[in-house]
Amino acid sequence: MEQAEEPAPVTRSGTPGSGAFPSVGPEGRAPGGLGPLQVPSAVDHVADRLLTAIALGEFSVGERLPTERELAEILAVGRPTVRAAIARLRDIGCLEVVRGRSGGHYVRSGWQRESGPAVRRTLLPHWERTKNLLDARCLLESLIARTAAERRDDEDSARITRALEEYTEAADSGDGARIRTSDAMLHRAVARAAKNEPLAVYGHQLLQEISAGFPIEPYGGNLTERALTEHRALVRAVLEGDQEEAGRVAAHHFTITEQTLSAVLERSTDA
Structure with missing residues (x-):
């Protein structure tokens, strides 16, 4: 399969705010000490990205997702954030857990009721x-x-x-x-x-x-x-x-x- 010849993956999004899909970061605060803004959390962003990737066919039904560690590296977030996002997708029936040597999180459904809003939030901006x-x-x-x-x-x-x-x-x-x-x-x-x-x-x-x-x-x-x-x-x-x-x-x-x-x-x- 010639895997050794593939260019080294670019696993981080670079400078925050760069690229078509910037790396996710902590929640912000309104200027002037007005308290926290109601902005999407890092977990929201990661869940949206995963739902969008599945909707695009980047992960097919029946396919295992990369590990938490790999997803955290790709998306430039912490593993707890990835874990929470995966749990959210599991709760809506998009993912299922398989135990054993070939276990992990597998795609159960390519499109959920939540997929449309997630795709729009990810792609439109x-x-x-x-x-x-x-x-x-x-x-x-x-x-x-x-x-x-x-x-x-x-x-x-x-x-x-x-x-x-x-x-x-x-x-x-x-x-x-x-x-x-x-x-x-x-x-x-x-x-x-x-x-x-x-x-x-x-x-x-x-x-x-x-x-x-x-x-x-x-x-x-x-x-x-x-x-x-x-x-x-x-x-x-x-x-x-x-x-x-x-x-x-x-x-x-x-x-x-x-x-x-x-x-x-x-x-x-x-x-």
């Missing part, structure tokens, strides 16, 4: 910036694909071909988690063929900013067939060294993410 980040990602991935078509060698070609085969099998299985994993593997293989590590790192950073703070590709199950068709076209262009076509296909392909976010946001307004 940053929507214009998110659209700019999505555009930047399309431009960057187009550059990566063009460069891969120019610089790929036989080893890269074999790796990309294997990754496409794995994605095809995953798409046939209908397993959302497997589809996301194989999708990431394919795009890592293309990025590696570009032979420029900073490009891959920038792409990873953009993904985390776009995806409610998680370095995971949103997954809309209704777009799997389109993604498979575009993956085949992308691989063909890269392997044939057609830089212009590779860039064009990649730029169009990554509009899938914007469509997924837009569809979930629209659903949240109808809820």
